[in-house]
Amino acid sequence: QITLKESGPTLVKPTQTLTLTCIVSGFSLRTNGVGVGWIRQPPGKALEWLALIYWDDDKRYSPSLSSRLTVTKDTSRNEVVLTMTNMAPVDTGTYYCAHRLRTGVEGTAFDYWGQGTLVTVAS
Amino acid sequence: QSVLTQPPSVSGAPGQRVAISCAGSSSNIGADYDVNWYQHLPRTAPKLLIYGNKNRPSGVPDRFSGSKSGTSASLAITGLQAEDEAYYYCQSFDSSLSGSVVFGGGTKLTVL
Numbered sequence: 111q112i113t114l115k116e117s118g119p120t121l122v123k124p125t126q127t128l129t130l131t132c133i134v135s136g137f138s139l140r141t142n143g144v145g146v147g148w149i150r151q152p153p154g155k156a157l158e159w160l161a162l163i164y165w166d167d168d169k170r171y172s173p174s175l176s177s178r179l180t181v182t183k184d185t186s187r188n189e190v191v192l193t194m195t196n197m198a199p200v201d202t203g204t205y206y207c208a209h210r211l212r213t214g215v216e217g218t219a220f221d222y223w224g225q226g227t228l229v230t231v232a233s
Numbered sequence: 234q235s236v237l238t239q240p241p242s243v244s245g246a247p248g249q250r251v252a253i254s255c256a257g258s259s260s261n262i263g264a265d266y267d268v269n270w271y272q273h274l275p276r277t278a279p280k281l282l283i284y285g286n287k288n289r290p291s292g293v294p295d296r297f298s299g300s301k302s303g304t305s306a307s308l309a310i311t312g313l314q315a316e317d318e319a320y321y322y323c324q325s326f327d328s329s330l331s332g333s334v335v336f337g338g339g340t341k342l343t344v345l
Contacts, residue, residue, distance in 0.1 A: 147334065149279075156235065157271070157279065157322050159334040170332050206278060213285040217267035217326050218334055221290060223278035 112136035114146070114207050114224035121230050122197050132190040132207030132224060139185040141165055145210030146190040147220055148181065152203035161192060162210065162218065197231045204228050236261060237323050237337035244343040245313045253340045255306040255323030261335060263304035266326040270299055270308045273320040273339070282321070283308060310342070318344045 118130035130148070137144060148160040161181040162170045171179045180193045190207060205227050208220035238256040245251040255268060262268055270283040281290055283299035286306065298309045306325075310317055323337040 149336075156339040157273070157324075157336045159324075159336055162334060170334070173333060211281070211284060213267040213269065214265075216332075217269075217285070219267070219269040219281055219284040219324065220271075220279075221281045221284065223280075226278055 112209055112222040114209060114222060116205060116207050116224045116227040118205075118227055118229065120228060121232065123233050124198055124231060126197050128192075128194045128197050128201070128229060130192045130194075130205055130207075130227065130229075132192070134188050134190065134207075134209070137209065139165060139183050139188065139190070143210075143212045145212075145218065146183070147208050147210055147218070148190075148192045148205065149208060149220070150201075150203045150205045151226075152200070155203075160194075160205075163190060164210075199231045202229065202231045235338040236327055236335040237325060239321075239323060239337040239340045241338070242341045242343065244345055245310075246345045247313055247315065249313050250309060250311045251313060251342065252310075253308045253321050253323075253342070255308070255337050257304050257306070257325060259304060260329035261304075261325045261327040262301065262306055264328055266328070268299065268301050268306035269324045270297075271322045271324065272317075273322060279322065313344055315344050318342055 144165040147162040163181045183190045209222040211219040211221040271279040273279040286301040287299045
């Protein structure tokens with residue numbers, strides 16, 4: 111049974127760095143084809159993909175946010191960590207981590223999601 | 234502005250059929266990357282509804298179906314039910330953006 115759970119601060123101040131942790135279970139971060147993605151949703155807005163880390167440590171980032179994002183994994187601890195620098199009020203939203211389902215040759219879907227964690231950016 | 238374009242809203246009466254479109258381009262849907270669909274209810278995590286253009290995960294009713302043609306994809310829902318009222322998002326992969334995952338802007342389905 112695959113589960114994911116996000117944790118991190120609920121409130122961060124502008125200009126601070128956000129660090130979110132995703133603890134996974136039911137699969138190994140070492141398994142060929144596995145990946146964990148991060149997706150967020152600002153209040154009243156659409157889902158926005160942020161980052162994806164693959165089993166081989168390949169990493170992909172949203173082009174519009176790549177300068178502020180870093181994603182890492184610790185396979186021994188079954189966790190994936192996302193850091194986002196220089197937080198601003200527009201970064202307020204619910205942040206999800208999700209398990210990657212490989213579709214086709216290079217495609218990605220997210221078949222299991224964490225419950226999400228609400229992050230508010232305010233002074 | 235989302236890379237994948239969806240109508241902001243659609244509606245239908247119970248029992249009817251509705252379709253939600255997802256328009257892309259030659260660097261994503263048109264490049265033969267798969268399209269996936271999610272259902273998102275308020276205060277819950279998104280749920281994968283269709284993957285690989287037309288496949289349903291276990292537990293998803295066959296009232297939901299997906300298709301893809303050229304640079305567009307579509308999600309069809311038949312036998313509309315009140316519980317289908319939700320936001321629906323398409324998602325694919327785009328080769329022009331350093332190999333990025335892309336989502337549509339979302340469509341609010343209202344069951345009249």
